[in-house]
Amino acid sequence: MYERDMSLISVNTFLANAANKYSQTFQNIETKKKTEKEEVKELLQNPEDPLAQYPVRAMGYANEVGAALSTMPGWGKTAEVALWIPALLYLGADIYDKYSRGKEGNYSEASVNKAVEQATFQALASVILPTAAVKMGQNIAGIATKYDGSNLTASAQEELYGKILSDFDKGKFAKGDYIKPDGTVRKGIDRVMDRILNDDFDKLLSGTKQDLKTEGLWAKVKRFFTHSSRPVSAATSNRTDVDNFVRNKVNEIYSLQTKLENITEDSLSALDSRTRKYYNKALKNIDAKVQQLIAENPSIILKKILNSGDDRLKTYQSQILDNYQGDSLKLLLRDKNRSAKLLSDLMAQPEDRDYITKFVKKVKIARDTLRPIVKGKEMRLGWLKTAGGFIALGCLAIPIDHFVHKYIIEKAVAPALENVEKFNQNFKKKAH
Numbered sequence: 001m002y003e004r005d006m007s008l009i010s011v012n013t014f015l016a017n018a019a020n021k022y023s024q025t026f027q028n029i030e031t032k033k034k035t036e037k038e039e040v041k042e043l044l045q046n047p048e049d050p051l052a053q054y055p056v057r058a059m060g061y062a063n064e065v066g067a068a069l070s071t072m073p074g075w076g077k078t079a080e081v082a083l084w085i086p087a088l089l090y091l092g093a094d095i096y097d098k099y100s101r102g103k104e105g106n107y108s109e110a111s112v113n114k115a116v117e118q119a120t121f122q123a124l125a126s127v128i129l130p131t132a133a134v135k136m137g138q139n140i141a142g143i144a145t146k147y148d149g150s151n152l153t154a155s156a157q158e159e160l161y162g163k164i165l166s167d168f169d170k171g172k173f174a175k176g177d178y179i180k181p182d183g184t185v186r187k188g189i190d191r192v193m194d195r196i197l198n199d200d201f202d203k204l205l206s207g208t209k210q211d212l213k214t215e216g217l218w219a220k221v222k223r224f225f226t227h228s229s230r231p232v233s234a235a236t237s238n239r240t241d242v243d244n245f246v247r248n249k250v251n252e253i254y255s256l257q258t259k260l261e262n263i264t265e266d267s268l269s270a271l272d273s274r275t276r277k278y279y280n281k282a283l284k285n286i287d288a289k290v291q292q293l294i295a296e297n298p299s300i301i302l303k304k305i306l307n308s309g310d311d312r313l314k315t316y317q318s319q320i321l322d323n324y325q326g327d328s329l330k331l332l333l334r335d336k337n338r339s340a341k342l343l344s345d346l347m348a349q350p351e352d353r354d355y356i357t358k359f360v361k362k363v364k365i366a367r368d369t370l371r372p373i374v375k376g377k378e379m380r381l382g383w384l385k386t387a388g389g390f391i392a393l394g395c396l397a398i399p400i401d402h403f404v405h406k407y408i409i410e411k412a413v414a415p416a417l418e419n420v421e422k423f424n425q426n427f428k429k430k431a432h
Helices: 002-043 056-069 076-082 084-101 112-148 154-169 188-196 199-213 217-225 239-261 265-269 273-283 286-296 298-306 311-321 326-334 336-346 350-431
Strands: none
Touching: 056 076, 056 084, 056 112, 056 350, 076 084, 084 112, 112 154, 112 217, 112 350, 154 188, 154 239, 154 350, 188 239, 239 350, 273 286, 273 350, 286 298, 286 336, 286 350, 298 311, 298 326, 298 336, 298 350, 311 336, 311 350, 326 336, 336 350
């Protein structure tokens, strides 16, 4: 009986100890949860502060949104500049608010130290580190395009598409087949390729690559956070990969241009849906567009006439070349007023006007079909990098806030400011 009672006591003691340990463990879990809640509260600094809470806090990231969008061709850099406005308004309001709140947080006495703390916090948590995260995300996303067979990053491809589009706008794709004096034919695509992959492009890439070797640390940091007008990514890529990419894209564009300028009902139906969509869009208001092209870019029309294989246009070619050759022809094509005067002379007779107008219509339709196709490829690269920037910002924004507030402000900046304040107070006491 005694032994049975002792056994029951032992069991009860064991269960009591187990319950006690379970209770302690549960309390530890609760304490941990509470600590996490406190860290969130700490992250938001002051839950009673509307400027520290989302979505108002998100205004501080407006410039980062601009940085993410800055990779978009055309309007991206404008968006980047414009989105600095709400960001700066928020940063200024938040710093002034913390200055006014003071140490007690009740607006009883302003505090320069609190303003300095908040300015440091915003500089790191709303400008420098998030922007670095965005740029990092863009670069990581851009690596994905290396596996499309080009071995070039999205940034390098984007730069090269930008050059190709610029050359397209300048009329460098206007070259056609050319019969040399010895009777041999130089293909138009070869002439176009020479105009695009010429010495100027080679000098640009080589010069950029050489300048990067002597670039200082500050220039590297500046280039990381901003944008270079030079083809930095293309210059640092393998030159063979760059040349192959440009050649492939120029061939594609030139081939489609030739097809569009000589379109038939059968070849129109054979176009892919996207090209057909742009072609049909280019047909709208085509007469007005032709007159606009004649008025705004007559040199493009003269280049197309000079490089056309159309027998009827050879008459106009002769009229041009009888008066302009070599450098004088180059100067003519660079001068809008002189080009417009010559084109007007060629179209003086009604039959000439009708024929050249029909020819220009084909040129305009082809150009208006091709340009959005090339631009779309450049835009897709921009969207890829933009997505990478937004993903990085979304993943790292709150951790950056937490890191800067808890480790930099609380453990470095605030103690340093307190020490400076104590030193000033002691100095004033000794002076008195």
